Amino acid sequence: MGPLAGVRIVEFAGIGPGPMAAMLFADLGASVIRLDRKQPSDLGIDKPVRFDLTLRSRSSVSVDLKHPEGLALAFDLLASADALIEGFRPGTMERLGLGPELVLQKNPRLVYGRITGWGQTGPLAKAAGHDLNYIALTGALAAIGRDGTKPTPPLNLVGDYGGGALYLAFGIVCAMIEARRSGAGQVVDAAMIDGAASLMTAMYGLHGAGMHTLERGKNRLDSGSPTYDVYECADGKYISIAPIELKFRKLLFERIGLPYAADDSGELRGKLEELFRMRTRDEWCGLLEGSDVCFAPVLTMAEAPMHPHNAARGSFIEMDGVVQPAPAPRFSRTPAGPPTPAQSLGEGTRPALADWGVAAPRIEALFACGAIGEPQAKT
Numbered sequence: 215m216g217p218l219a220g221v222r223i224v225e226f227a228g229i230g231p232g233p234m235a236a237m238l239f240a241d242l243g244a245s246v247i248r249l250d251r252k253q254p255s256d257l258g259i260d261k262p263v264r265f266d267l268t269l270r271s272r273s274s275v276s277v278d279l280k281h282p283e284g285l286a287l288a289f290d291l292l293a294s295a296d297a298l299i300e301g302f303r304p305g306t307m308e309r310l311g312l313g314p315e316l317v318l319q320k321n322p323r324l325v326y327g328r329i330t331g332w333g334q335t336g337p338l339a340k341a342a343g344h345d346l347n348y349i350a351l352t353g354a355l356a357a358i359g360r361d362g363t364k365p366t367p368p369l370n371l372v373g374d375y376g377g378g379a380l381y382l383a384f385g386i387v388c389a390m391i392e393a394r395r396s397g398a399g400q401v402v403d404a405a406m407i408d409g410a411a412s413l414m415t416a417m418y419g420l421h422g423a424g425m426h427t428l429e430r431g432k433n434r435l436d437s438g439s440p441t442y443d444v445y446e447c448a449d450g451k452y453i454s455i456a457p458i459e460l461k462f463r464k465l466l467f468e469r470i471g472l473p474y475a476a477d478d479s480g481e482l483r484g485k486l487e488e489l490f491r492m493r494t495r496d497e498w499c500g501l502l503e504g505s506d507v508c509f510a511p512v513l514t515m516a517e518a519p520m521h522p523h524n525a526a527r528g529s530f531i532e533m534d535g536v537v538q539p540a541p542a543p544r545f546s547r548t549p550a551g552p553p554t555p556a557q558s559l560g561e562g563t564r565p566a567l568a569d570w571g572v573a574a575p576r577i578e579a580l581f582a583c584g585a586i587g588e589p590q591a592k593t
Contacts, residue, residue, distance in 0.1 A: 216243020
């Protein structure tokens with residue numbers, strides 16, 4: 215089910231944006247096989263696999279890529295794949311004998327998707343780093359924060375997932391479309407610094423026009439405007455208001471009972487802070503939610519799935535006892551089916567390899583020689 219039914223992708227297991235991109239493909243119907251190590255990586259994170267949500271909807275096969283038969287298996291899987299996803303440091307796949315040049319010789323139509331922080335080239339290409347470092351280099355981190363405060367890390371949404379996973383997935387889809395026309399695959403070099411910089415395109419335009427200062431908390435969209443911000447309520451919970459357009463701004467003032475103010479003065483912020491503290495969040499929802507004042511309560515992750523709008527759309531699902539976001543986006547004719555729980559290391563080895571055309575005797579021979587590993591116990 216889903217618009218990507220029939221697409222085959224080999225994912226080399228990693229962390230962060232690679233698994234997220236693979237999840238997006240798998241959620242929308244692609245057959246994704248994840249080649250895990252025979253032993254779990256030591257990331258200092260110990261949690262049951264059912265909570266590793268970005269690993270959902272696909273099969274785990276534990277493979278020793280340094281074993282000749284394990285390497286041969288990877289090549290055979292890639293021979294029938296549409297795309298590959300890997301997120302190692304530049305040069306790692308080449309050292310394993312799985313670099314683009316060799317793989318594309320085996321399957322000239324393959325799209326070779328690579329996701330890194332700094333990119334495949336450049337002075338920093340081989341340096342370690344994480345989301346915060348990548349967005350720091352693009353101007354994004356310096357722009358996020360309140361007046362008089364240091365930059366605020368926006369979780370790892372901007373680098374890993376927004377600038378990383380989504381740009382990788384988009385790049386792979388673009389290259390697959392082109393490959394169907396030309397018959398030739400190619401390498402997709404998705405760097406989180408490139409993606410995060412791209413996400414900042416509109417902000418760079420505003421700054422170039424003199425409409426967005428480099429000072430944090432001084433601009434319309436970074437908490438510099440009293441009418442584009444969050445406010446505390448009487449119960450200690452928060453609401454958000456964002457009436458950028460004039461007609462919506464006028465409606466807000468009318469609804470909350472304040473004289474209309476055209477400017478964003480500090481005095482106005484004080485009045486709004488005082489006013490919103492006079493009622494609870496639910497009371498403000500009753501007055502403002504669903505109107506054109508551009509309002510929403512600030513919900514926690516525990517609250518969001520229960521909100522009537524999210525519930526009506528099915529924006530969240532529960533699977534294996536874990537509440538999580540549903541697959542997105544929606545498709546009218548080829549809707550995605552329900553996701554499946556994340557598999558433990560090697561859990562899908564036999565059925566997944568069989569589904570990809572590996573004969574049963576060869577599968578057992580791979581187990582016997584140690585090229586693939588038995589499934590780990592599910593926790």
